[in-house]
Amino acid sequence: SHQRRVFKNAKQGCFLSILFEAIEFFKLRSFWYFITGTTWSPGVIGSQFGALPIFAGTFVITIIALAVAIPVGLGSAIYMSEYASPTVRDYLKPILEILAGIPTVVYGFFAAITVAPLVVKGAEFFGLEATFNSALASGVVMGIMIIPVISSLSDDVIRSVPDSQRKAAFALGMTHGETIKNIVLPSAMPGIISASLLGLSKALGETMIVVMAAGLRPNLSWNPLEDMTTVTVTIVNSLVGDFEFNSPETLSAFALGLVLFVVTLILNMISLSLIRKFKEKYKVNTL
Numbered sequence: 001s002h003q004r005r006v007f008k009n010a011k012q013g014c015f016l017s018i019l020f021e022a023i024e025f026f027k028l029r030s031f032w033y034f035i036t037g038t039t040w041s042p043g044v045i046g047s048q049f050g051a052l053p054i055f056a057g058t059f060v061i062t063i064i065a066l067a068v069a070i071p072v073g074l075g076s077a078i079y080m081s082e083y084a085s086p087t088v089r090d091y092l093k094p095i096l097e098i099l100a101g102i103p104t105v106v107y108g109f110f111a112a113i114t115v116a117p118l119v120v121k122g123a124e125f126f127g128l129e130a131t132f133n134s135a136l137a138s139g140v141v142m143g144i145m146i147i148p149v150i151s152s153l154s155d156d157v158i159r160s161v162p163d164s165q166r167k168a169a170f171a172l173g174m175t176h177g178e179t180i181k182n183i184v185l186p187s188a189m190p191g192i193i194s195a196s197l198l199g200l201s202k203a204l205g206e207t208m209i210v211v212m213a214a215g216l217r218p219n220l221s222w223n224p225l226e227d228m229t230t231v232t233v234t235i236v237n238s239l240v241g242d243f244e245f246n247s248p249e250t251l252s253a254f255a256l257g258l259v260l261f262v263v264t265l266i267l268n269m270i271s272l273s274l275i276r277k278f279k280e281k282y283k284v285n286t287l
Helices: 002-028 031-036 052-083 086-100 104-125 135-159 163-171 176-204 208-213 231-239 248-282
Strands: none
Touching (some): 052 086, 052 135, 052 231, 086 135, 104 135, 104 208, 135 176, 135 208, 163 176, 208 231, 231 248
């Protein structure tokens, strides 16, 4: 269709513009050090652009967010579609959709003012040390933010599984729980994977929560109680500085954007492969 063609051309244009500027950056700085280097210090004498701490921070915060969002989101979707009465479902569904529309700056305030102090107190209780800017606080709130996305879409997909499949399972003597586990969830899995990928994409692109709750310092650490930053936050920092557009400091944003683009593309390909396998195995259709 015409709309699809326009969208495809727009994507290609965005990719090429990022690629050209990233190439300019790699003419000035080593690609290998950019990928594997552990020091990110732009804007100083002898500036270095080792992005490994940024990639590590993005990975840690995103994993925490998914660890919160997928179990809670999928669990609430199963409850709404399989167990909740129509009255309860009609009450919960709009609440989830309203939560999805809350500005991320509100979630950022919640992370910085409420969750971060709780993380510090919880760490002290267990004899650990945590900073007020921590990956854990940022990841938990980011997970809360993407719960409505995963829950609402998964609910729609689970409800789309034909009732005939459930009735056939009951006729064979399966309990409700066994039917959900062995029939409903496998049939709905392509849509659930798509919902989870959408949540992951939203987490990867989030900036405000990280700025307010996890900090701006590139820190190579796997400890979620420490402060760290993400790719999108560093991109914003690189573009709002007082540097020339053709300086390494500004061009580094395009290099980071290119990595983020490629990672998202790979995740999409993996997701499509998983969806195809489930569709072939269970002969189901996505929404």
